[in-house]
Amino acid sequence: MSKNLNSTRKRYHLFEDEQIDHMYFDMSTSGEVDANKYSLYNFTGDPKLEYAEWESRLDMMNSWFSDMKNSKRFLYERESIDGSKIISSVVDPETGEIRKMLNFASNDYLNLTQDKRIWKNVNDIISQYGGGAGGAPLLSGSMRIIKELQDQISKMKGTESSIVYTSGYAANIGTISGLLGHKDVAIYDMYSHASLIDGSKGANKKFFAHNDAKSLESVLKNIQNKYINKLVVVDGVYSMDGDICNLPEILDVAHFYGAWVLVDEAHATGVIGKNGRGTVDYFNLEGKVDIITGTLSKSVGAVGGFVSASEKLINYLKYNSRSYMFSTSPYLPAVAASLEALKLIEQNEAGQDQLWRNIQYVKSRLLNAGFNIGNAETAIFPIIIGDDNKVKEMTYRLHQKNIFVNPVPYPAVPRKLTRVRLTVTAGFSKDQLDYTLDQIEEIGRDLNIIK
Ligand SMILES: Cc1ncc(COP(=O)(O)O)c(C=O)c1O
Incomplete structure (x- = not known):
């Protein structure tokens, strides 16, 4: 060494x-x-x-x-032996023992990874299609079940057309890199997810202050005639903060300056909007947003990504988006699971109402206890601490109490905003929430995070 x-x-x-x-x-x-x-x-x-x-x-x-x-504070890669359950069996990294832990670290907001109604459909599809698609979508990997999923996504997002990718990451990099040429520019909210930013590697990019339409306007004013095409990129719900994009104002400003808007619906799908249709529906902006991307790995409970837009744009991406063209179509049991999950979400049968009751309860208790949770409005709660050691300590102490949360240290967020990230899912009972919130409060007081 x-x-x-x-x-x-x-x-x-x-x-x-x-x-x-x-x-x-x-x-x-x-x-x-x-x-x-x-x-x-x-x-x-x-x-x-x-x-x-x-x-x-x-x-x-x-x-x-x-x-x-x-240092015994390494709490990444904690291994579950039974999936993303509300109570997951997790291998303790220190002792090797199995801990039954309340899982407040999963993005499976509607607990659909564990929904037996979905498995029935998956079994039927496996017996019809088998497992993998065996080829890329433009070649031999074009499957009817994938087209059905794409149509279901278009219906949810209110767009003409959609395509699915193997992941949300692949959808974002494939869409943005497929659109941006050397004379174009991407303009990001500074809290945009890495998969969006990675899409413009080697291309022109600018940033604006988080959720601030005025800041976006000043960037757009400064670059008015410098680029041929401008793409404003935002998350519908921000993954580290749980706040909702100020989409109406951002859209107005972007369109005024001739820019297109891409919204990543990863954490909004299944959570906000009517029956969980997402941010565009939440603000009644159907038909106004140029490009919607998202993932099938969070509320939808499977794996895969998508982009939804006009038919013209989707046709263009089919032949210009390299992570779509040069990658085997998604795993078909995951496609089947996603399709079934989206139908349950569409019918409001996926536990959305219970999710919102849990969100409101957790939010009110964290605020009443005096925690700084920023502008959290959805299922993601940042407990902002601003001290990496306390973030690690709180995560570790919660781990000892069988509560699984994720630490978000610097540089994932600025040092003053380091946090413990708590995600709420629909299936938690009030007792489970109360136990968790009581522990968080006690540790918070002990570490002088709250009074
Ligand atoms: C905002 C956002 N976009 C995209 C992704 C990538 O999605 P996937 O996990 O399906 O690759 C994530 C997930 O981590 C995310 O949080």
Whole structure:
């Protein structure tokens, strides 16, 4: 380990952060990496790493990683042995024992991953189609069941047409990279999901302040005639904050300046809008949004992604979106599960009302206890702490109480906004919510997060 670390002689300024702005990661003197001082970003995302050789990059990252694990605060990759259940059986990373844990870390908002009504349909489809599609959609992987799913998505989203991808990530990068040429630009809300931002790798991109139509306007004013096409990109519901996009104003501004708008409905589908139709329906903007993308992996409880838009645009993407064209069609049992789940959602039979009762209850208790939950309005609750050590400590203590939540440290969010992220699903009983909220309050007081 230290051999490789010592072999690199450059000094790297690895931090852009307020607190440790002037720290240098000096590999000529340090053999071990202190996990309290560094984050994953320092070994994977920092642009200055381009000066480091792979060998030493790997060594640094692995040293950080083992220090994290030794500190007994490493709560990523906790393994479940029975899926994404409300009470999941999770392997404890410290002891190897199985813990029955309340799962407040899943995006399965309607608990449809476990819905037996869906499995019946999946079994029928498996006996008709088998498993994989065996080819890409333009070649041999074009299947009727996929077309049925695409039609169901178009119906939900109120668009002319849709195509499905193997994941939401693939849908976002494939759509954005398929549209953007060198003379075009993507303009992102600064909290946009990584899959959206990755779509414009190597292309022109700008950012505007989160959910701020005025900030968007000033970006658009500044670049008025510089680009041929402009695409404004937003999330319907923000994945780390649970707030809803200010879509009406953003749409007005974007269209005024001749830009198109793409909304990623990953966390909105199944949650907001009539019967869970999403953000566009929530604001009565059907037919006004240029492109809607989303995933089948969250409320829908399966896996896969989609894009919905005009027929002309979808036809264009079919032959210009590389993650669609050059990838085998989605796994057919997942297609069948998604189709059945969307039908249940359409009929309001997927537990949406119970989800909303749970959301309102959790929200009121977190606010009454004095937690900072930002502008959370949906099933995602950030408990904003602004101190990475307290974030890790709270996650660990909740783990000890058999409550599974996710830590969101820097650099996933700015250092002042680091948080514990809690997701609420429909199936929790009031007792389960009360137990969890009582523990959160007690730990919050003990760590001086609330009074
Ligand atoms: C906002 C958003 N968009 C897209 C994705 C990607 O979806 P998938 O998990 O289906 O690749 C996610 C999931 O992590 C997400 O949160």
